[in-house]
Amino acid sequence: MVTTSNKSERVPSDKVNSRVERSRHTVLTTAFELLSEGGVTSFxxxxxxxxxxxxxxxxxxxxxTREALVIDACSRMIAEQETPDTGSLEGDVTAILMEIAHLLPTANWSFVLPSIVDTAERNPEFAEIHSRIQRGHAAPLREVLQRAVGRGELSAHADVSxxxxxxxxxxxxRRWFSREPIDDQFVKEIIKRVLASL
Amino acid sequence: MVTTSNKSERVPSDKVNSRVERSRHTVLTTAFELLSEGGVTSFxxxxxxxxxxxxxxxxxxxxxTREALVIDACSRMIAEQETPDTGSLEGDVTAILMEIAHLLPTANWSFVLPSIVDTAERNPEFAEIHSRIQRGHAAPLREVLQRAVGRGELSAHADVSxxxxxxxxxxxxRRWFSREPIDDQFVKEIIKRVLASL
DNA sequence: ATGATACGATACGGTATCGTAGCGTTTAAT
DNA sequence: ATTAAACGCTACGATACCGTATCGTATCAT
Structure with a gap:
């Protein structure tokens, strides 16, 4: 009895290939693809x-409900960017911004984000998602800045935010407002100016 | 005959109070109000x-068509900001950014803009409107920067863009992504850092 | 093998929205 | 006063979507 009961409490790895999980996965993939193309509105x-x-x-x-699916699909959009560790603040910041600069014109989330920003303007649930996405983007930057403070490379009074x-x-x-291209030269200029003023 | 013909070719000021123009104006006002509340989508x-x-x-x-009305209403959103002339670059820039900072949390257009940005991502007509709005925002800044170049306060090689x-x-x-408050201290910090690096 | 669970297909009911038709009424110019 | 243009009202047709009901089929554990 106990054994039987334990067998039905499957480990996650079992569930992945179950019929329900296959359906879930297929739907979520398609949902995300659809969001990337038309945004939240036309979903x-x-x-x-x-x-x-x-x-x-x-x-x-x-x-x-439809909204539950949209929210679930949006949640999969949170960028998992890894934090570099080059030893210097400028090196770390450059690595992070360069990656973002290269993702901005191509990554799927960059096409969906305006839609989420707009929806978040009036919908608390989307505001929460947007907040999580945003923290995900800023996190690596915050971390390397904190590290720089730890090394004394940056004043402890510096306002990280x-x-x-x-x-x-x-x-x-540049990506969403002026719609100008974001070349490496531009990114380096920004970094140079901001770090020079510290 | 000629006189009669001339009378029907009215001057614009006559037309303003005509029935058609009253309708047009009433509708456009309401349309703009509605856009401010719910964005392009729920219009x-x-x-x-x-x-x-x-x-x-x-x-x-x-x-x-519906779209024509939306576009017409959006077009009335272009901010008519006047360019200050305080004599110094820092004074001019401060005046401009402070006004924008105070408008960002309150002005109607700041609630509609995400909606336009999102729509512009896939609709050329809205991309055009968005472009005009954007140029309107940046114009005063570009002008005072050019003036500073003329005075020699700014290098001619400086990249205005x-x-x-x-x-x-x-x-x-801060307004649309991190959603943090924009206080005067923050604005001054940004200005100080950017201008210090010139 | 058998029963439970999940899935597929089709068809709905309900609602919202776009855009139009028909027709009587108001406005305003002559 | 007459007349043309503009307006209001109601009612549509058409479409798209949401979310559900029904019922037969496939999957999967035991």
């Missing part, structure tokens, strides 16, 4: 069903 | 009709 459950091949009824067996805005702001500005 | 012609009191059929007599991004980027970043 429909019917289209997910059409593209994924998973029946709409099955989708509603997994997610209670301001510096992050001074570094990321110009890049984001 | 519906039916709601404009309900709120404005103008019949939906009349609205469609003026604008061929980069400096604009370095100044506006952090403010926009």
């Amino acid at each position: 429909t459950v019917d289209e997910v069903a059409r593209r994924s091949g998973v029946a709409k009824t099955t989708i509603y067996r997994h997610w209670p 301001t510096i992050v805005a001074a570094l990321l702001g110009p890049l984001f500005y | 519906t012609v039916d709601e404009v009709a309900r709120r404005s009191g103008v019949a939906k059929t009349t609205i469609y007599r003026h604008w061929p 980069t400096i604009v991004a370095a100044l506006l980027g952090p403010l926009f970043y």
